[in-house]
Amino acid sequence: MAPKQTDPQFKLRLPPDLKQALEEAAMVNNRSVSAEIIARLQDSLIAVGKEFWLDRRIAAIDRQLEEQRAQINDLLNRPRD
Template sequence: MARDDPQFRIRLPADLKAWVEESATQNSRSLNAEIVHILMSARAHAGKGKMPTEKDLQSLSPNFSELLRICNRLADEVEELVQERRQLRKENDR
């Protein structure tokens, strides 16, 4: 990766960040390199434009099932927040 590659900020739950940091340490990579490695591995397993299955993700690393659990939990939390915001808008429109 070159220094001129695009950059972006990302917010992660503390437990997910700790997991990625531990994985990076175990694999002798920087945090950035570990995240890139995980994403590239997922893309390689995904095939031609397919999203990886849960089984694909679990085969990448024993810790991926935990990552998947966290991602699913976050998706649920986002959906709850969206529903709460819709409810508040309805109440404010009255």
């Protein structure tokens, strides 16, 4: 998505090699350097969001697994009649 002229502007200092890499990537992707930076930032923020939710889901599954292990241990340690 190309930035609109009314979007806030942000000055940014980049090392020359990073600026060149962004310019090349923008050319390959047929977009402006600004649009390239926006696309990459959006992709990275989406990835971080997915990672956050995956981490939460894994933690929930770990808790369920521990609960099930405890239940199994209770059953195995129960006195037999």
